[in-house]
Amino acid sequence: MSTLEIKNLHVSVETEDGPKQILRGVDLTISSGEVHAIMGPNGSGKSTLAYSIAGHPKYTITDGEVLLDGQDILELSVDERARAGLFLAMQYPVEVPGVSVANFLRSAKTAIDGEAPKLRTWVKDVNAALERMTLDKEFSQRSVNEGFSGGEKKRHEIAQLELLNPKFAVLDETDSGLDIDALRVVSDGVNRFSAQGDRGVLLITHYTRILQYIKPDHVHVFVAGRLAESGGRELADQLEAEGYDKYTRATESV
Numbered sequence: 215m216s217t218l219e220i221k222n223l224h225v226s227v228e229t230e231d232g233p234k235q236i237l238r239g240v241d242l243t244i245s246s247g248e249v250h251a252i253m254g255p256n257g258s259g260k261s262t263l264a265y266s267i268a269g270h271p272k273y274t275i276t277d278g279e280v281l282l283d284g285q286d287i288l289e290l291s292v293d294e295r296a297r298a299g300l301f302l303a304m305q306y307p308v309e310v311p312g313v314s315v316a317n318f319l320r321s322a323k324t325a326i327d328g329e330a331p332k333l334r335t336w337v338k339d340v341n342a343a344l345e346r347m348t349l350d351k352e353f354s355q356r357s358v359n360e361g362f363s364g365g366e367k368k369r370h371e372i373a374q375l376e377l378l379n380p381k382f383a384v385l386d387e388t389d390s391g392l393d394i395d396a397l398r399v400v401s402d403g404v405n406r407f408s409a410q411g412d413r414g415v416l417l418i419t420h421y422t423r424i425l426q427y428i429k430p431d432h433v434h435v436f437v438a439g440r441l442a443e444s445g446g447r448e449l450a451d452q453l454e455a456e457g458y459d460k461y462t463r464a465t466e467s468v
Contacts, residue, residue, distance in 0.1 A: 215245060215246050215247070215412070216245070216246040216282070216283050216299065216381045216382070216412070216414065217243060217244065217245050217246070217281070217282075217283060217284075218243070218244045218280070218281070218282055218300075218381075218382045218414060218416070219242075219243045219244075219279070219280070219281040219282075220240050220241060220242040220243070220263075220267070220278070220279075220280050221241055221278055221279045221280075221281065222239050222240075222241060222277060222278040222279070223237050223239070223240040223241075223263070223266065223275070223277070223278035223279070223280065224237055224238060224239060224275070224276045224277035224278055225237035225259075225262055225263075225266045225273050225274065225275055225276065225439075226273070226274050226276050227262070227272060227273055227274070228272075228274070233274070235276075235439065236259045236262045236273070236439050237259050237262055237263060237266065237439045237440070238438065238439040238440045239277075239278070239439075239440055240263060240278070240439070240440060240441060241441070242434065242441065244382065244414045244415075244416055245414060246381065246382075246411075246412045246413055246414050247408075247411050247412060247413070247414065248414050248415070248431045248432065249408055249414075249415040249417060249428060249429070249430045249431050249432075250414075250415065250416050250417065250430060250431065250432045250433075250434065251417045251418075251419060251425060251428075251430035251432070251433045251434070251450065252416065252417070252418045252419075252434045252436050253419055253420065253422075253433065253434070253435060253436065253450065253453055254420075254435060254436035254437055254442075254458065254461075255420075255437065255458045255462060256420070258436050258437050258438060258439065259436060259438070259439040259440075260386070260387075260418045260436050261305055261386055261387070261418065262439075263418070263436070264302060264305075264384045264386040264416075264418055265302070265386075266280075267280055267287075267295075267300065267302070267384055268292065268295065268300065268302040268384065269287075269288075269290070269291065269292040269295055270292075275288055282295075282298050282299060282300060282381070282382070283298075283299075283381075285298065287300065293325060296322075296325070296326055296378075296380070297325070297326050297328075298381075299380045299381030299382060300380055300381070300382055300384070301374075301375055301378060301380035301382065301383045301384065302383075302384045302386065303368075303371040303372065303374075303375060303383065303384070303385045303386060303388050304371065304386055305386040305387040305388075305390060307359050307362075307367045307368075307370070307371060308359060309357070309358065309359040309360045309362075310357060310358035310359060310360070311357050311360050312357055313357060313358050314354065314355055314356065314357060314358070315353060315354045315355070315356055315357075315358055315370065316340065316354040316355060318358045319340055319354075319373075319374065319377055320336060320340075322374070322378060323336070323377060323378060326378055326380075339377060340354055340373075340377065341354070343373045343376045343377050344373055346373075346376070346399075346402075346403065346406075347369040347370070347372060347373045347399055347400075347403060348369065348399050349366065349369055349370070349373065353366075353370075358370075364390075364391035364392065365391070365392055365393065365396035368388055368389075368390075368391070368392055368396065368400055369396060369399060369400060369403075371388065372388070372399075372400050372403035372404060372407075373403070375403065375404070375407055376403060376406065376407060379407070379410075379413075380413070381412075381413060381414065382413070382414040382415070382416065383404075383407060383413070383414070383415050383416070384416045384418070385404065385415065385416065385417045385418060386418045387418055387419055387420065388400055388404070388417070388419075388424070389419055389421065389423065389424040390420075397423065397424060397427065398427060400424075401424060401427030401428050402427070404417070404428050405427070405428060408428075415428075417430065422450045422451070422453065422454040425447070425450050429447065430446075430447060430450070431446075432444060432445075432446065433445055433446060433447060433449040433450045433453075435449065435453065435458070435461055437458065437461040437462060437464075438462075442461045442464070443461070
């Protein structure tokens with residue numbers, strides 16, 4: 215069993231007015247086989263948490279640890295974190311003109327495994343992953359995310375997840391911009407990944423609609439850079455009915 219432990223994580227970002235504290239002591243442990251959903255209003259720091267775990271240079275860790283099976287990954291480069299078993303599906307996947315999806319996926323797989331996959335087997339695996347994401351074979355010859363629709367970008371992210379098969383997946387608002395059909399396809403992909411039983415998922419979202427398809431083991435309310443409350447699936451239902459007002463009011467009164 216693997217664990218991803220976030221301990222007392224404090225993160226700041228540089229602004230025109232100097233450093234601004236975003237995360238204010240986040241504690242969270244995710245074990246393999248678990249799905250954790252983080253929900254919260256805009257500007258609460260959810261994406262900062264995702265990118266800080268992944269190693270985005272924009273964010274400065276001022277205190278705390280992020281341990282993957284006991285190793286502090288904050289000491290690792292971005293690519294070393296990926297090889298250790300961490301995957302980030304971005305809220306806004308970037309375009310990479312001139313690099314085909316096929317070459318990108320094979321290069322990523324080679325970097326993570328330390329050796330290139332056998333070409334014939336790999337092509338079959340890629341085509342099967344794309345098909346599961348309702349993307350045709352010709353999709354692999356397109357430049358990464360260039361001219362992709364919002365749904366294509368998110369489905370491509372989950373195809374990457376299936377092919378790279380990390381220990382832990384951090385999914386940053388994977389449901390944003392998806393219509394109902396694409397949402398089902400993406401959710402099915404995440405569920406296949408999770409169903410292996412020895413993989414962990416940290417799912418960041420604003421809304422409960424994706425939780426109709428991906429059933430979380432734990433739900434966390436994230437407000438003002440920290441976890442305000444944790445619970446089960448019923449907590450998501452409560453947020454759907456009541457919103458975040460009581461949490462934001464409590465923060466403002468502190």
